[in-house]
Amino acid sequence: EMIDGIRTFWITAQPGRHEFRPGQSTSTWGFDGSYGGPTVRAAVGERVAVEVTNDLDEATSAHWHGMHLPPDMDGGPHQMIEPGDTWRAEWLIDQAPCTLWYHPHPHGATERHVYRGLTGLFYLDPAPGSAEEAVHEQLPHTYGVDDIPVVIGDKSFSDGGELVIDDGGNEVGLLGDVVTVNGVVGPLLPVRTERVRLRLLNASTARTYSLGLPGRTVTLVATDGGLVREPVALEQVRLSPGERAEVVVQLEPGEEVMLHSFEPDLGNVVVPFAVGANDAFDVLRIVAGSELAPSEDVPGELTSFGLDAASATVRREFRLSDREINGAEMDMARIDETVEVGTTEIWTVINDDLSPHNFHVHDVQFEVLSVGGSPPPPELRGHKDTVYLEPGRAVELIMRFEDYADPQWPYMYHCHLLRHEDEGLMGQFVVV
Ligand code: C2O
Ligand code: CU
Incomplete structure (x- = not known):
């Protein structure tokens, strides 16, 4: 209203x-x-x-x-x-x-x-009349018809069917054995168009998924913070907690495909089964009608953006280990970093553990400059606010703090494996 x-x-x-x-x-x-x-x-x-x-x-x-x-x-x-x-x-x-x-x-x-x-x-x-609006309208964009929210959460249930809230001592937090989409177990998506756009959100508290359609690719069109520059065909999209991806799926009349979560590649984790690296799930059954309304082709170019690494004037390093960032647990009364408004910064974030973490920064969308010293894979070349951290690897992120200077109120950065965050893997920055 x-x-x-x-x-x-x-x-x-x-x-x-x-x-x-x-x-x-x-x-x-x-x-x-x-x-x-x-x-x-x-x-x-x-x-x-x-x-x-x-x-x-x-x-x-x-x-x-x-x-x-x-x-x-x-x-x-x-x-x-x-x-x-x-x-x-x-x-x-x-x-x-x-x-x-x-x-x-x-x-x-x-x-x-x-x-x-x-x-x-x-x-x-998109703003009415903007270039992004034209792209958005070429992509499937009718909510609930060919533009589908897919909020994924894993749960565990007691024998009596109650949600199990506390499952004790897992390294990453709560890993459920039942995957739900939009609050439904075993969901079915009937489709009546040739293409459908899935807005994937990993809303799980700890589990990382690797989503795809067995035997074919999906077309990645957007990451956490918006469209990617050009569509990318991917076999699997890895999403750690908090990450999003928009993918377009093409269907033939009458066919049925299963959006699946494959065993995720979590990097060099020391106990793969304990952190979900050996788990696979059926996530969403997609059933195409016998007649499909035509969909437009996905445009070959989607958007343009890019921060210039040479414009960054400040570098910071964040080492995540156990429940500490740079050797300190979260303290609501402590400001860890002070950023000057109007600056572009490069943050190097390192997972010093042999188990998964990820990293989320409030206020900004960043771009990934490198992963383990190499250029990022295509799925990490869009705007991001959350990024998976493989054990032992550094990611370099570039971001600009454009406005909203306020020495009073901090923003957060933290691991989005929520038990880690709760237990202290979080810090605070102010923009001044
Ligand atoms: Cu989605 Cu600081 O959180
Ligand atoms: Cu973590």
Whole structure:
């Protein structure tokens, strides 16, 4: 709804009961429902406001993952919403059109809040009349018809069908043995067009997927922060927790294909089976109708962008080990890094452990300059806000801190394996 020129949304975090399988319900949490959340949409250039009410019996927050916005609107651990309260965030959509998401960020409890179901998508649509809009309209773009949200979360259930929240001592956190899409076990997607765009979000708290269609490729058109420069045919797309990818799938009339998660290549992990590297899943059954409406060809060029490494004036290094970054656990009262507004920086991030981590930076979309000293693979050449860290390897990220100087309120960077984040693998920076 538009109020005084501001596109305004109201969402409520609430407890409920949800059926992942028909006839079998479990207690869950959701935004405006028992599980998941509404897809929020706004266009680049619009002012938006979201009023978030907390009807849970504990404090939570609503963080706009991947959004460029002022730090006090970010919904991180410094913007907690007490039970019964409403928090209003308002900002201007000022970044490339893309698929973002929102989820709670209470320090020490994020894994549990996300796992119970507090997760929604936040689409940034292209500005009317922009070049990106023309591309977007050539891609499948009818919500729920040929432009499909695919929010993936792994769960484990007790014998009685209740969600298992605490599964103890796994190195990466909670690894469920049941994969759900949009809150459904064993989902089926009927398709009536020649092409379908899947907006893939790994909303799992710990598990990394490697998604693809057996025996054929998918066409990658966008990563976390927007369109890639040109479409890329991929056999598999690896997504660690928090990462997104948009892929276009082409179908023949009457055929049935299974979006599958293959055993993910997690790099040189010391105990592969314990971190999910040996797990494979059927994720989404896609069934094409006997007649398919024509879809346009995917354009050969999608967008252009690029930060020049020579323009970076500051370098920083972040070493992740156990639950510490550069030897320190998260401290809400400590600012770890101070960034000057208007600078372009290169951050080198290193996983010093023999198990998986990843790295997410608030406020910015970055570009990956290198992975293990080599140029990034095609799927990492788009705008990103979260990147997988193979053990022992460094990634170099370039990012620009354009505006929103505010010495009062920090942004976060952290591992998006949420138990790691909860246990301290997080730091804070201010832009001044
Ligand atoms: Cu998706 Cu700091 O989080
Ligand atoms: Cu981690």
